[in-house]
Amino acid sequence: MSGSLDEMYRDIILDHYRSPRGHEPLPMADFSTGGHNPSCGDELKLAVKIEDDMVKDIYIDCKGCAISTASGSMLAEVLKGKSIAEAKKIAAIVRGMLKGEDVEIPEDLGDIDALEGVKKFPVRIKCALLAWVTFMEGMENYENGSGEATTTSVE
Numbered sequence: 001m002s003g004s005l006d007e008m009y010r011d012i013i014l015d016h017y018r019s020p021r022g023h024e025p026l027p028m029a030d031f032s033t034g035g036h037n038p039s040c041g042d043e044l045k046l047a048v049k050i051e052d053d054m055v056k057d058i059y060i061d062c063k064g065c066a067i068s069t070a071s072g073s074m075l076a077e078v079l080k081g082k083s084i085a086e087a088k089k090i091a092a093i094v095r096g097m098l099k100g101e102d103v104e105i106p107e108d109l110g111d112i113d114a115l116e117g118v119k120k121f122p123v124r125i126k127c128a129l130l131a132w133v134t135f136m137e138g139m140e141n142y143e144n145g146s147g148e149a150t151t152t153s154v155e
Contacts, residue, residue, distance in 0.1 A: 012114040017066040022076020026059045031142040035134030037126050042068040046134050050142070055079050055087050060131060067124050071115060072131035078110050079135070088139060091132045098125050098132075 029047035036043050042064025049057040058076040062069040075094075079087045090112075096103040097116055105113055118128045 010117075012111045013066060013070040016070035016073035016077075016111065020060070020062065020069055020073040020076075022058045022060040022073060022080070024059060026057055029059070031138050031146075033134055033138035033141065035130045037064065037068065037130045039123070040065055040068070040127050042127055042130055044068070044072055044131060044134060046072075046131070046138060048135075048138065048142070050084065053084050055082050055084065062131070064130075065124075065127050067115075067118060067127040068130050071128045074111050074115065075131045075135060078112060084139070084143075088136065091136050091139075094132050095129060095136070098128050 026047045026049050028049060030050040032045070032047040034043070034045050042062065044060060044062040044064070047059040048055060058080050060072040060076050062072040075091075078090060082090065090109065093103050093105060093109075094112060094115065097105060097112075098118060100119055105116075115128050118124050
């Protein structure tokens with residue numbers, strides 16, 4: 001990545017860190033869950049409202065580093081309004097991208113590609129993954145009939 005591209009991505013991550021999206025609590029959520037990254041100390045709370053097989057709204061509150069907070073903000077921004085199937089597919093793409101798998105990143109994913117630079121810092125990958133893994137596990141619990149809170153730990 002060139003220096004100017006690195007700077008642009010850094011600016012995107014800092015924007016999401018300073019002004020996180022999805023920060024308004026939901027009065028009613030279909031599932032809520034929490035996540036924790038013991039290696040960095042990041043913690044998050046996630047709540048999702050589902051309506052007509054769509055992610056109607058997302059609340060995410062991250063307490064942690066800039067990467068973790070920015071990644072959660074990006075999740076809230078890009079998954080809101082998507083069908084459950086699309087949301088799960090996007091989460092899988094982001095997870096694959098961060099784990100170094102050969103995945104194609106669709107152009108309509110907003111700022112998500114800014115997270116790709118995190119791969120250069122292996123100790124930060126778990127920070128970027130936390131929100132996505134927490135969402136995927138929360139969605140799985142929801143689909144299995146449980147909207148109760150669980151805690152996901154990224155190891």
